[in-house]
Amino acid sequence: GESVGLHLPTLSVQEGDNSIINCAYSNSASDYFIWYKQESGKGPQFIIDIRSNMDKRQGQRVTVLLNKTVKHLSLQIAATQPGDSAVYFCAEISSGSARQLTFGSGTQLTVLP
């Protein structure tokens, strides 16, 4: 069945370095992808999204890259800060009715001082 998964469960980076969080998906019918950030004790918070007709989208300090050929999604965080420490989820939406999100299992990002 369709699934969305992350390559690594944990990632530690030095403050100021760039972070890259990866995600693989298997549903080729997915036409919309979203990255969420979940801090401890809080619900997931939208970070950035990308449509399947794009391969790159940039936000403030974040960039999402989409490679449809290998069904791979990545989130790049520039100049990682302590406040970036959280669990990051990718999610996908397949074309069709209901537009429901299917989430990956999450990567714990820890920013080291």
Place this chain on the structure above:
Amino acid sequence: ETGVTQTPRHLVMGMTNKKSLKCEQHLGHNAMYWYKQSAKKPLELMFVYSLEERVENNSVPSRFSPECPNSSHLFLHLHTLQPEDSALYLCASSQDTGPSSYNEQFFGPGTRLTVL
């Protein structure tokens, strides 16, 4: 502030208890959702309501019973739960549901449920 509130934030209950989780959204959205988040597992969609009508029920056991009295409120009634039901229960809302476009979902902080 996401505009979605959930109460209680923490709940401990026995397997024979009956309790309810409450979610309220202050965003004027038409769709509301219940998700279950277990440790080391992806978020699992449980129920979707659009304009107070249930549009999705993802094979959730009947011991979980949702209620949506209006577009701003969503409840999850719990009875005779099992220890494996212990998890973080997240509520979310979006402007709408439907195939034509994606509407961003805004999440509440969740209710941490422990079933003894």
